[in-house]
Amino acid sequence: MLAKRTPVHQTIYLLSLAATVAALWMIFFYAPIEINMGAVQKIFYFHVGFAWVGMLSFLVAAIASIGYLISYTEIWDDLAEASIEIGLVFTVIAVISGSIWAKPIWNTWWTWDPRLTTTSIMGLIYFGYLFLRKALENQETKKRFSALYCIAGFVTVPMTFFSIRNARSIHPVVIGDGAGGMNMTSEMGLTMAAAILALTFLYIALMMDRVRLAGLNHLYAHERENLEQAYE
């Protein structure tokens, strides 16, 4: 069962592909060019999508960690680990694409602005989660400590989200109408929604594959243990 993708899984990959193509079409042919930034503003649709889905994946990981501490069921631990790995990939992409956008707009690749600083802290905290898992050998201790770490680390997510709203930041407020907003047209708003939807489908498809990998890892460990016992 683990060796092949289910039809539902394949459908989600296809939906993600179709939604990405639709979002790209909207970015290049539907949304207008932003007058102050030019073509580089088009990065923002997927940049925001990656950042949002990255934060969503950390939320999923925190919920899964709570689920693990309540039930001590392996699947919750697998879900948390998978979600953090994918969330980190999405966050790193958001940071790099944001940096490329910043060069022509802020005239610098990087600045210690509240949003960029909190995002860096959030990323480092979640990299720490993966290192922690590698460092602990006892399986039960690893899962319990990782769940606690993940729940505690989640504090960096709202901190990052609200950093542009509550602190003095030069980063634009893309969602909502806070000060320093991008004043998006309705076409831009729809395009952003399409990009976020496409990346949400991609996240779900990747999660299914990553959890499948975790299942395969458990099966491998189990088979190996059986074989070692047989040789004893």
Place this chain on the structure above:
Amino acid sequence: MSDIPNTLNYMIAGFSVMVLAVLGYIAWLWRRISNRIKQINEIQSESRERKENTNGLFE
């Protein structure tokens, strides 16, 4: 129109990074899955062989 800054190169760089990073991660994930399936198949066939040999000894 001429007032709009020319930032096309940055846009191309940004999209290229995003596409490459996503495809790179998907390739890495799929590779890990296929490697694990291969390892499981190998270990299962080794187990089967051992079982058959052990049964043969007691027949």
